[in-house]
Amino acid sequence: MRAPHVRTRRVLAAAAATLFLTSTGCQVNTHQPAGAQFNRPVDLVVPFGPGGGADAVARSASNIISERIGVDVPVINVDGATGSSGTVRMLSANAGQSMSVLIQDTLATVSAGRASFQFDEIKAVCRLQSMPSALMVRKDTYANWQELADAARANPGKLKVATVGASSVDDIVLAATEEVAGTRFRAVPFSEPSERYAALLGGQVDVLYEQLGDVREYLDSGDFVPVLTVADEPVDGYADVPSTSDIGIPESVVLPQFRGLVMSADAPQEIVDQMSSACRQASESRKFAAFQEEVYATDDSYQNAAEFQRFLEDQDKLITSQLREYDMLAD
Amino acid sequence: MNTLAGIADTLTSFGPTLWLALVLGVVIGMLVGVLPGLTFVMGLLLILPFTYGMPVDIGVALMVAVYIAGTYGGAITAVLLRIPGTPDQVPLLWDGYEMTRKGRAAEALGWAAVAAFAGGMAAWLLVTFAAKPFATVALNFGPAEYCVIVVLGLTSVLALGERSVAKSLTALMVGMLLATVGVEAVYGTVRFDFGIPILRDGIDYLPAMVGIYALGHVIIRFGAGFAGGVGNQPTRVRTSIPGLSALRRHAGSLSRGVGVGSLMGAVPGAGATVASFLAYGVEKQVGKERHLVGTGSPNGVIAPQAASTATVGGAFIPLLVLGIPGSAATAVILGALLLHNIQPGPQIFAQQPELVYTVMAALLVSVVLMTLFGLLASKPMVRLLRIPEAYVAAVIVLFAYIGAFAIRNSLSDVWIMTIFAVLGYFMQRKGYPLAPLVLGAILGPLAERYFVTAMIASNNDVSVFITRPISAGLIVAWIGVLSFLIYRAVRDARQTSGAATASTTTPVESHDAQPK
Incomplete structure (x- = not known):
């Protein structure tokens, strides 16, 4: 009766080998482009839960980037703390072997001094998306911005707004909106997109602050109704919805939502530049372009490493001044 | 009956590729379930890139199969080798492994398969016939309700250990404290990192679990020279599929497990692990044979396994x-659907009924395949018990290290696992139960996040927990569990003072504190 044991052990060994190959051996890739610096997988950390906008853009881009650089680009979701948790995860990996998605809201927490990492710990790789946000309500609650504003004035501090996280850009825009409308809202942070949407659908909150493109199916089905777009000019397809500039919110507060990739500041510049050009190729692909259109991303979404770094520095200054104005800076 | 006809149509139109995908999916799912450190969520993430190139129905069928089989595979190693392949299999160690020690391994495996089948069928029935009303109910749960559910889960772990509530509570608190290391989830404050980069990233419960259970157990057994291990197993093992009368006797446990699992499945962030622990706790408190749970009772296998799969x-x-995905696993499946430009949601039933039918049909087929493979595999698996334990221990160590590294390709997880193995060893030596520690590390952060969110939403008004009807009902249930615990503690204290001789070891401790 030795045979079965040997067989069982062989099966176990084979299973171990299979696991080892699938989990760590995927980087064995024979057709690497010439001059490639990449010989290990490069993690792409999404600092928010699966199923949201940041997750969608990361998963759409990771395939194409992976083809270009010749190694795997596994997407890992690490949500929490308006993106801090995921960015810290990226920073704790070897520099140049991990990148993460950076969005406006996470940058805002850095500017506010509330993030668990510093601005100079990260380095821009590329911007993938720039897109408009909106305040939206559940169907059959408030017909338009006017009704919502009236209700908010009648119950100051009572209406709940689901946001992506504490001290995010959502909070800045909300503060500006409160000032113009002469009332107060209550921002409730939900780091998981699914929790945010369920909160509006189930009546846990009254308003949702979200990018239009991320909740397109609820907009198309009529479950969510946008009442105010966060934009300088009317948004295509939602021309009849008033924008923040229509109600008198200064242009400097209208911070576009963006999503880009960043690496540790210690990552070699060569790696960053190659990754940046892989991003460009990804953003030029037909499949990615179709995805961008679906989520209302603007035409000038892509920025290379240098442009994105400058953009981030400008936004950081702008957000800092906004935070100071609305008294939201950490002590 | 349109749905049934649709599913039947879809089933008959399954091509060979789809069948292959289902078989492959079930095998992969059971494999990731068996391997410690690799959960079905990670299994899904690993196959996700491969689904990009597949037609959407095949990709979805594959993922459904991996998901459902992943909730069951770990049962086999949990019962036979005391390795929880996934966190939701931890409760199976208590009664499942105890049954193995008593030479009833085949019976335990049979019950696990039956429970997984019942859970899977319940899942299928629910998705097929009750999807819409169920979804409406689920929407009424907010952060306050989730918070109370998680607290219920935390409390139920105290009910597991019978004797030393103090030791259980200590272990629970240590688990919760360890989980606070790293970035706090709502405001992003970094806690207890002591300036060490690895700690800033937090202590993940997966390497902790693998270290404490798999590696820690090996250290204990190594210390004992592998003496007095698993009792003699029958030489010819038949996985005994329970007969009708046995089924009827345990129907209560089955249905309680299925009920808890179906409800918990819809709670985002909680999922199979919480469901499994809760179901075990329920069994221990209201089950007909509750006094036997923890001593190797089939009910202690049935309830958590049925709940996991359900x-x-x-x-x-x-x-x-x-x-809206109800679990991390469905969130990954959502990601796959989105990449195929399919948005599940209010309109999918009208616009893409074929896809919905494919999901339902794939679910049904996967449940049957999984049960079948489980029954077939357990026969050779039971033979594993006749291999000298030292050899098996070496393989466990290997798997533990591979698993810890595979979690996120990081060596720091390997260190965390090793440290927890040593911690687990000393805890067992001192008679501290391990389950509360692991559960505290898993549920503590969830409880905190839901509590903080509920507080923000209510403007720091604690009364939300009792003014919201569902939350109030859950609070009543929680008070019930708590008073039961106090009642039992008082009663036991009286009994012990009467007859101080009886040293009834608690179920958790009896395995955790192995003979030295």
């Missing part, structure tokens, strides 16, 4: 009906 249904419904 969560699949609860998790799929919000995904299909609302476009």
Whole structure:
């Protein structure tokens, strides 16, 4: 009766080998482009839960980037703390072997001094998306911005707004909106997109602050109704919805939502530049372009490493001044 | 009966590729379930890139199969080798492994398979016939309700250990404290990192679990020279599929497990692990044979396993009906669907009924295949018990290290696992139960996040927990569990003072504190 044991052990060994190959051996890739610096997988950390906008853009881009650089680009979701948790995860990996998605809201927490990492710990790789946000309500609650504003004035501090996280850009825009409308809202942070949407659908909150493109199916089905777009000019397809500039919110507060990739500041510049050009190729692909259109991303979404770094520095200054104005800076 | 006809049509139109995908999916799912450190969520993430190139129905069928089989595979190693392949299999160690020690391994495996089958069928029925009303109910749960559910889970772990509530509570608190290391989830404050980069990233419960259970157990057994291990197993093992009368006797446990699992499945962030622990706790408190649970009772295997597998249904419904994933696994499936430009949600039933039918049909086939493979595999698996334990221990160590590294390709997890193995060893030597520590590390952060969110939403008004009807009902249930615990503690204290001789070891401790 030795045979079965040997067989069982062989099966176990084979299973171990299979696991080892699938989990760590995927980087064995024979057709690497010439001059490639990449010989290990490069993690792409999404600092928010699966199923949201940041997750969608990361998963759409990771395939194409992976083809270009010749190694795997596994997407890992690490949500929490308006993106801090995921960015810290990226920073704790070897520099140049991990990148993460950076969005406006996470940058805002850095500017506010509330993030668990510093601005100079990260380095821009590329911007993938720039897109408009909106305040939206559940169907059959408030017909338009006017009704919502009236209700908010009648119950100051009572209406709940689901946001992506504490001290995010959502909070800045909300503060500006409160000032113009002469009332107060209550921002409730939900780091998981699914929790945010369920909160509006189930009546846990009254308003949702979200990018239009991320909740397109609820907009198309009529479950969510946008009442105010966060934009300088009317948004295509939602021309009849008033924008923040229509109600008198200064242009400097209208911070576009963006999503880009960043690496540790210690990552070699060569790696960053190659990754940046892989991003460009990804953003030029037909499949990615179709995805961008679906989520209302603007035409000038892509920025290379240098442009994105400058953009981030400008936004950081702008957000800092906004935070100071609305008294939201950490002590 | 349109749905049934649709599913039947879809089933008959399954091509060979789809069948292959289902078989492959079930095998992969059981494999990741068996391997410690690799959960079904990670299994899904690993196959996700491969689904990009597949037609959407095949990709979805594959993922459904991996998901459902992943909730069951770990049962086999949990029962036979005391390795929880996934966190939701931890409760199976208590009664399942105890049954193995008593030479009833085949029976335990049979019950695990039956429970997984019942859980899977319940999931299928729920998705097929009750999706829409169920989704409406799920929407009424907010952060306050989730918070109370998680607290219920935390409390139920105290009910597991019978004797030393103090030691259970200590272990629970240590688990919760360890989980606070790293970035706090709502405001992003870094806690207890002591300036060390690895700690800033937090202590993940997966390497902790693998270290404490798999590696820690090996250290204990190594210390004992592998003496007095698993009792003699019958030489010819038949996985005994329970007969009708036995089924009837344990129907209560089955249905309680299924009920808990279906509800918990819809709670985002909780999922199979919480469901499994809760179901075990329920069994221990209200089950007909509750006094036997913990001493190797089939009910202690049935309830958690049925609950784990039944969560699949609860998790799929919000995904299909609302476009909101009910679990991390369904969130990955959502990601795959999105990449195929399919948005589940309010309109999918009208616009893409074929896809919905494919999900339902794939679910049904996977449940049957999984049960079949489980029954077939357990026969050779039981033979594993006749291999000298030292050899098996070496393989466990290997798997533990591979698993810890595979979690996120990081060596720091390997260190965390090793440290927890040593911690687990000393805890067992001192008679501290391990389950509360692991559960505290898993549920503590969830409880905190839901509590903080509920507080923000209510402007720091604690009364939300009792003014919201569902939350109030859950609070009543929690008070019930708590008073039961106090009652039992008082009663036991009286009994012990009367007859101080009886040293009834608690179920958790009896395995955790192995003979030295």
